[in-house]
Amino acid sequence: MVSGELSKGLPKTADVVIVGSGVQGASIAYNLAKMGVRDVLVLDAGDLLTGSTGRCAAGIRAQWGGELNCKLAKASLDIFETLSDELGMDIGLHQGGYLIVAYLDSEFQQLKRNVQLQNSLGINSVILSHDEVKERFPALDISNAVGFTYHHRDGHADPFLTTLAYIEGAKRLGVNFYFRTKVTGIEARGDRVEGVQTSKGYISTKVVVNAAGPWARDIAQMVGLSIPVEPEAHEIVVTEPVPRILDPMVISFSGNFYMQQRPNGSFIMGMGPEPYAHPKDQYSLTWKFPYIMAQKVTKLLPALREVRLLRHWAGYYAVTPDRHPILGESRYVKGFYMSVGFSGHGFMLAPITGKLIAEMIIGKKPSIDVSSLRPERFEEGKLVFEPMVV
Ligand SMILES: Cc1cc2nc3c(=O)[nH]c(=O)nc-3n(C[C@H](O)[C@H](O)[C@H](O)COP(=O)(O)OP(=O)(O)OC[C@H]3O[C@@H](n4cnc5c(N)ncnc54)[C@H](O)[C@@H]3O)c2cc1C
Structure with missing residues (x-):
C-alpha cells in the first residue's frame, strides 16, 4: 500500500x-x-x-x-x-494479442491499410483468414465477420x-x-x-x-x-470466472465492443456510446448496457450465454x-x-x-x-x- x-x-x-x-x-x-x-x-x-x-x-x-x-x-x-x-x-x-474483427467491407479495407502502415513502423500485425481465426480461436463464431487483423504483442x-x-x-x-x-x-x-x-x-x-x-x-x-476535454461516462461489465477459452482481446469498431478474458477466467467487456441515454457526466449505471453488451458478445462467443455477470461499473473517458x-x-x-x-x-x-x-x-x-x-x-x-x- x-x-x-x-x-x-x-x-x-x-x-x-x-x-x-x-x-x-x-x-x-x-x-x-x-x-x-x-x-x-x-x-x-x-x-x-x-x-x-x-x-x-x-x-x-x-x-x-x-x-x-x-x-x-x-x-x-x-x-x-x-x-x-x-x-x-x-x-x-x-500478451495474448488483439484480434480486430471487421463486419463491414469498408472497415476491412481500412484495417488492411492499417496493417501496411503498422508493418512499415515495425509493428508486425497480420491479416488473418477465416480459417486461421477458426483454428487459433475456435470458441469464436465468425460466420458474419468480413475480415480480421491480429498483433501478437x-x-x-x-x-x-x-x-x-x-x-x-x-x-x-x-x-x-x-x-x-x-x-x-x-x-x-x-x-x-x-x-x-x-x-x-x-x-x-x-x-x-x-x-x-x-x-x-x-x-x-x-x-x-x-x-x-469532456468527461464521457462508459459502462463496463465483468463476468464470473470460467475456464480459459479465449486468449486475445477481441475488438470490433463496427460491432462497437471489446472483450477479453482475464488471467483469473473472468471476461471484461465494454463498448463505445450507443444511442441510449447514459448520462455523460455520471457514474450511474443502466440496465440497457448489460443487455446490449450481452447481445453483442454472445453472437461472437456463444459460450458466454451460460456465463453470469458479476460486476458492472462506469468510468470516464476524457474526450x-x-x-x-x-x-x-x-x-x-x-x-x-x-x-x-x-x-x-x-x-x-x-x-x-x-x-x-x-x-x-x-x-x-x-x-x-x-x-x-x-x-x-x-x-x-x-x-x-x-x-x-x-
Ligand atoms: C470503461 C473504461 C475502459 C477503458 N479501457 C481502456 C483500455 O482498454 N486501454 C486504455 O489504454 N485505456 C482505457 N481507458 C482509458 C483510461 O482509463 C484513461 O485514459 C487513463 O486511465 C487516464 O489516466 P489519468 O491518469 O489521466 O486519469 P485518472 O486515472 O482519472 O487520474 C486523474 C486523477 O486526478 C485526480 N484529480 C482530479 N481533480 C483533482 C484536483 N483538483 N486536485 C487533485 N487531484 C485531482 C483524480 O482524483 C484522479 O485520481 C478506459 C477508460 C474507461 C472509463
Whole structure:
C-alpha cells in the first residue's frame, strides 16, 4: 500500500507539482525522477486509483490507423515489456494479442491499410483468414465477420499493479505523493506559473503538470485556459470466472465492443456510446448496457450465454474533439504542462507519454515528436485524425 503520505505535512515548495496520481501522473513522476528531478510532488484529491485508471479495461494495442498513435503505442509496448523488471514489481502484463474483427467491407479495407502502415513502423500485425481465426480461436463464431487483423504483442496489464509499481518506483527515487489533497487554485504571475493552492496549503513551484484525467478542464481553468476535454461516462461489465477459452482481446469498431478474458477466467467487456441515454457526466449505471453488451458478445462467443455477470461499473473517458490527448506546455502559461484527454487509450500510452512529458520539462527534445498534439491545435483548427477508436 502507499504509505506515509497522510501523516507528512505538505512541503512549501517543489520543483514540479503533478495534479493527479492516475497512471499518467504516476508515470510522469517516475520518469521525471529517473531523469534526475527529485523534488516532485504528486497531489490527488481522492484516494489511490479512484479516477479512470482504476475503472479501465487496461487493454494495450499497437494496432492503430494513424502514424502517431502507432509510434506512441509501439514505444509504450516496448516499455511495458520490460516494466516489471525496471520497477521491481509484477504489472500483470499478458500478451495474448488483439484480434480486430471487421463486419463491414469498408472497415476491412481500412484495417488492411492499417496493417501496411503498422508493418512499415515495425509493428508486425497480420491479416488473418477465416480459417486461421477458426483454428487459433475456435470458441469464436465468425460466420458474419468480413475480415480480421491480429498483433501478437498486444494484450493487457493490470491497471492497479502498473500504477502502483510506478508510484512505488517514483517514491524510491524521492517523489512524494499526497492523497486527499485537492488542488483548488493555481497562481500565475504574468505568463508564468508561481504556485499551487491546495486544500492543505500553498506550494510554491514553477512547474505544474495537469494529469487530472476527466477533471483536466477544471485544472486548466485555474490558469485561465479553456481546453476541450469532456468527461464521457462508459459502462463496463465483468463476468464470473470460467475456464480459459479465449486468449486475445477481441475488438470490433463496427460491432462497437471489446472483450477479453482475464488471467483469473473472468471476461471484461465494454463498448463505445450507443444511442441510449447514459448520462455523460455520471457514474450511474443502466440496465440497457448489460443487455446490449450481452447481445453483442454472445453472437461472437456463444459460450458466454451460460456465463453470469458479476460486476458492472462506469468510468470516464476524457474526450477531446479529435480523440487524441493534449500533450505539452501551454503557449500562454509557461510552466503549465498537460497530459490529458486520452479518451479510451490513456492506460496503454502512459509509459511513453510519461517519458515524453518528463523530457519536455527537463528541456530535452522529446524522443517522439508530439508537437501535433500541442494544446493550441484546437484553436488553430489542426485536429489529428485517427480512425481506430472505440
Ligand atoms: C470503461 C473504461 C475502459 C477503458 N479501457 C481502456 C483500455 O482498454 N486501454 C486504455 O489504454 N485505456 C482505457 N481507458 C482509458 C483510461 O482509463 C484513461 O485514459 C487513463 O486511465 C487516464 O489516466 P489519468 O491518469 O489521466 O486519469 P485518472 O486515472 O482519472 O487520474 C486523474 C486523477 O486526478 C485526480 N484529480 C482530479 N481533480 C483533482 C484536483 N483538483 N486536485 C487533485 N487531484 C485531482 C483524480 O482524483 C484522479 O485520481 C478506459 C477508460 C474507461 C472509463
